Amino acid sequence: xxxxxxxxxxxxxxxxxxxxxxxxxxxxxxxxxxxxxxxxxxxxxxxxxxxxxxxxxxxxxxxxxxxxxxxxxxxxxxxxxxxxxxxxxxxxxxxxxxxxxxxxxxxxxxxxxxxxxxxxxxxxxxxxxxxxxxxxxxxxxxxxxxxxxxxxxxxxxxxxxxxxxxxxxxxxxxxxxxxxxxxxxxxxxxxxxxxxxxxxxxxxxxxxxxxxxxxxxxxxxxxxxxxxxxxxxxxxxxxxxxxxxxxxxxxxxxxxxxxxxxxxxxxxxxxxxxxxxxxxxxxxxxxxxxxxxxxxxxxxxxxxxxxxxxxxxxxxxxxxxxxxxxxxxxxxxxxxxxxxxxxxxxxxxxxxxxxxxxxxxxxxxxxxxxxxxxxxxxxxxxxxxxxxxxxxx
Numbered sequence: 001x002x003x004x005x006x007x008x009x010x011x012x013x014x015x016x017x018x019x020x021x022x023x024x025x026x027x028x029x030x031x032x033x034x035x036x037x038x039x040x041x042x043x044x045x046x047x048x049x050x051x052x053x054x055x056x057x058x059x060x061x062x063x064x065x066x067x068x069x070x071x072x073x074x075x076x077x078x079x080x081x082x083x084x085x086x087x088x089x090x091x092x093x094x095x096x097x098x099x100x101x102x103x104x105x106x107x108x109x110x111x112x113x114x115x116x117x118x119x120x121x122x123x124x125x126x127x128x129x130x131x132x133x134x135x136x137x138x139x140x141x142x143x144x145x146x147x148x149x150x151x152x153x154x155x156x157x158x159x160x161x162x163x164x165x166x167x168x169x170x171x172x173x174x175x176x177x178x179x180x181x182x183x184x185x186x187x188x189x190x191x192x193x194x195x196x197x198x199x200x201x202x203x204x205x206x207x208x209x210x211x212x213x214x215x216x217x218x219x220x221x222x223x224x225x226x227x228x229x230x231x232x233x234x235x236x237x238x239x240x241x242x243x244x245x246x247x248x249x250x251x252x253x254x255x256x257x258x259x260x261x262x263x264x265x266x267x268x269x270x271x272x273x274x275x276x277x278x279x280x281x282x283x284x285x286x287x288x289x290x291x292x293x294x295x296x297x298x299x300x301x302x303x304x305x306x307x308x309x310x311x312x313x314x315x316x317x318x319x320x321x322x323x324x325x326x327x328x329x330x331x332x333x334x335x336x337x338x339x340x341x342x343x344x345x346x347x348x349x350x351x352x353x354x355x356x357x358x359x360x361x362x363x364x365x366x367x368x369x370x371x372x373x374x375x376x377x378x379x380x381x382x383x384x385x386x387x388x389x390x391x392x393x
Contacts, residue, residue: 005044005065012061014054020047037066184255187378190385191230191259191302231300232256233293233342234265235272237307238280245350248376249306252348256304264297270311271331271365272338273322290334294341302388303338303345306376309365310351316364335368344391346384347373353380 002021009016024047033039041062049058204223211219234256236249256263266276266288275287314321316331339345347365349356353375356362366373372387374380 005061008061008065009048009058012057014048014058014061015050016048023047184252184378184381185259187381187385188255188259190382191232191388229262230260230302231262231297232260232264233297233301233303234263235276235303235305235307236265236267237270237305238267239269241308241310242350245308245376248350252306252376264293266293268307269324270307271315271322272305272334273325273327273331274329274334290337294337299342301342301344302391303342304384304388305345305347305369306350307347308349308351309347309356309362309373310359311361313360313364316361316368332364332368335365339369344388345369345372346387348376348381348384349373350376 002024006016006021024044027033027043027047028040033043044062045055045058049055202223204221207221207223208219211221234253236253242249253265256265266278267280267283268276272290274290276290276293277283277287279286312321312323315323316335319328319330320326321330347369349362351359351362356366356373362373372384374384374387
């Protein structure tokens with residue numbers, strides 16, 4: 001079974017070399033963990049997963065290979081047909097009904113009973129009080145009620161389960177998934193260059209100890225706080241076809257604000273032209289000339305465009321092509337100026353990569369940024385940050 005586990009990990013894109021396999025076997029041989037499925041899961045995960053973006057993928061492989069419930073002695077699980085776990089109907093219980101349902105007792109009694117049910121049960125059940133099923137008062141299954149039991153599949157209703165089978169705790173960390181604020185921060189941290197700048201507000205413990213030893217009295221030394229010195233210009237496409245991605249872009253904006261102390265942001269619509277803005281409510285009355293940005297911020301800034309690049313090709317290629325105003329110069333001209341001024345420029349696209357080829361404007365924009373367009377997923381954001389790290393200003 002372990003060899004099958006290794007094969008499945010490799011098939012899922014998780015590095016599982018002979019070295020990791022031997023490390024796992026050695027750890028098991030030396031009994032560094034308790035003989036429980038949970039302990040084995042964490043040991044295997046620590047051995048094979050080197051990137052937290054692969055945690056969810058590992059969980060899926062682990063569940064696929066070891067699908068079942070182990071006893072405390074690590075016995076082979078018994079397979080439960082998947083359709084048994086499908087909710088046939090959701091049942092709601094009155095307080096009187098809930099009071100009539102009794103707990104099986106201790107942890108050992110519950111797990112031993114589950115083992116017996118797995119061995120004895122031959123068909124699916126729904127609405128009962130004994131077998132593994134749905135919508136009843138049995139301690140095993142889901143979509144019902146029991147004061148203490150094992151939830152198998154389904155979603156939590158009463159928060160009473162003492163054990164959850166097939167629970168996936170890292171579903172938001174698959175590197176092919178779209179992002180939440182937390183894992184966006186993880187990906188953005190690839191773009192780091194630490195420096196100590198500004199006022200001395202942090203205690204320098206080593207220098208304080210050294211100075212005190214030399215002077216013979218308490219000599220407190222302070223130093224500037226260490227922070228990420230990377231400078232970022234963030235351009236955010238708003239409105240129109242970007243409306244479905246508002247929450248995703250908000251998460252990115254929040255994550256970037258937390259990670260980059262030297263960051264300036266501006267809004268644009270569809271394509272960059274001669275003016276951008278910081279307040280969408282005053283987009284026409286308070287605009288910042290794009291020329292001013294190019295002259296104000298140094299070449300060491302990293303530029304990140306965020307948008308779906310979905311528009312009429314005329315909006316990119318021709319003067320007057322903007323859908324909102326009469327632009328004297330084409331959007332293509334302004335994008336080229338940004339890329340020339342800031343060689344470290346990327347475009348993050350919330351639309352899946354496989355759809356880009358169907359939109360001419362997306363292909364045009366991708367060419368304008370030197371093919372540095374990446375999907376707004378954990379994996380894509382990681383690629384973009386690596387590119388910006390390598391690219392010299």
